[in-house]
Amino acid sequence: xxxxxxxxxxxxxxxxxxxxxxxxxxxxxxxxxxxxxxxxxxxxxxxxxxxxxxxxxxxxxxxxxxxxxxxxxxxxxxxxxxxxxxxxxxxxxxxxxxxxxxx
Amino acid sequence: xxxxxxxxxxxxxxxxxxxxxxxxxxxxxxxxxxxxxxxxxxxxxxxxxxxxxxxxxxxxxxxxxxxxxxxxxxxxxxxxxxxxxxxxxxxxxxxxxxxxxxxxxxxxxxxxxxxxxxxxxxxxxxxxxxxxxxxxxxxxxxxxxxxxxxxxxxxxxxxxxxxxxxxxx
Numbered sequence: 001x002x003x004x005x006x007x008x009x010x011x012x013x014x015x016x017x018x019x020x021x022x023x024x025x026x027x028x029x030x031x032x033x034x035x036x037x038x039x040x041x042x043x044x045x046x047x048x049x050x051x052x053x054x055x056x057x058x059x060x061x062x063x064x065x066x067x068x069x070x071x072x073x074x075x076x077x078x079x080x081x082x083x084x085x086x087x088x089x090x091x092x093x094x095x096x097x098x099x100x101x102x103x
Numbered sequence: 104x105x106x107x108x109x110x111x112x113x114x115x116x117x118x119x120x121x122x123x124x125x126x127x128x129x130x131x132x133x134x135x136x137x138x139x140x141x142x143x144x145x146x147x148x149x150x151x152x153x154x155x156x157x158x159x160x161x162x163x164x165x166x167x168x169x170x171x172x173x174x175x176x177x178x179x180x181x182x183x184x185x186x187x188x189x190x191x192x193x194x195x196x197x198x199x200x201x202x203x204x205x206x207x208x209x210x211x212x213x214x215x216x217x218x219x220x221x222x223x224x225x226x227x228x229x230x231x232x233x234x235x236x237x238x239x240x241x242x243x244x245x246x247x248x249x250x251x252x253x254x255x256x257x258x259x260x261x262x263x264x265x266x267x268x269x270x271x272x
Contacts, residue, residue, distance in 0.1 A: 067249060
């Protein structure tokens with residue numbers, strides 16, 4: 001059985017679902033950030049698979065994947081800085097206990 | 104045939120290590136399995152013939168982002184308490200399963216107009232770096248403006264991260 005576009009898209013969907021579960025269910029903020037990275041990787045797999053199987057020689061999907069990686073790097077840098085700042089102020093990274101904006 | 108086997112092996116490693124990230128209680132082991140997941144995603148890119156992207160994946164995700172996440176785990180000293188699930192765990196599991204079912208159904212029912220041959224009849228893969236550079240920087244249909252905006256975004260992220268973690272005097 002040959003591996004086609006559907007196999008890659010199913011792998012990408014499963015990875016996205018796992019990341020979504022983790023991002024919603026976990027209470028440690030750093031682990032939530034890890035799960036968001038998992039979801040971004042799933043999207044990248046789908047983009048590269050589309051670029052390989054549908055677009056042909058233009059590789060536009062791979063260019064998009066490079067942009068996704070750039071934004072992911074910026075996001076993780078700012079996100080971790082935020083988490084460390086919150087940890088300094090509150091002494092915890094438990095998302096259930098960070099309720100400054102709750103009223 | 105070799106590509107088929109490597110796809111299944113790498114896909115299994117990707118999914119198992121991603122499950123380990125969300126299921127392991129020890130956050131350090133979760134972080135290390137995240138690195139394994141990133142690494143096998145780079146292998147998936149290679150089976151898709153995206154050599155440049157595989158290298159970038161190893162450099163940025165495994166090298167930069169993974170190390171940054173492990174460093175943040177060490178800085179926040181929450182490792183002994185593990186990563187417990189919150190109150191939303193059932194809803195999150197239901198939502199994740201629902202997303203998987205809907206996406207799988209959409210993938211299954213959509214009539215894709217596949218232009219390229221399947222993996223087995225692939226000629227030897229070509230280097231993609233030159234094509235990628237031309238696609239990124241060509242003046243008609245290129246991505247020069249998004250590229251410049253991305254550089255500004257990275258600069259803003261660097262400055263923002265420094266400002267956020269700076270000690271207040």
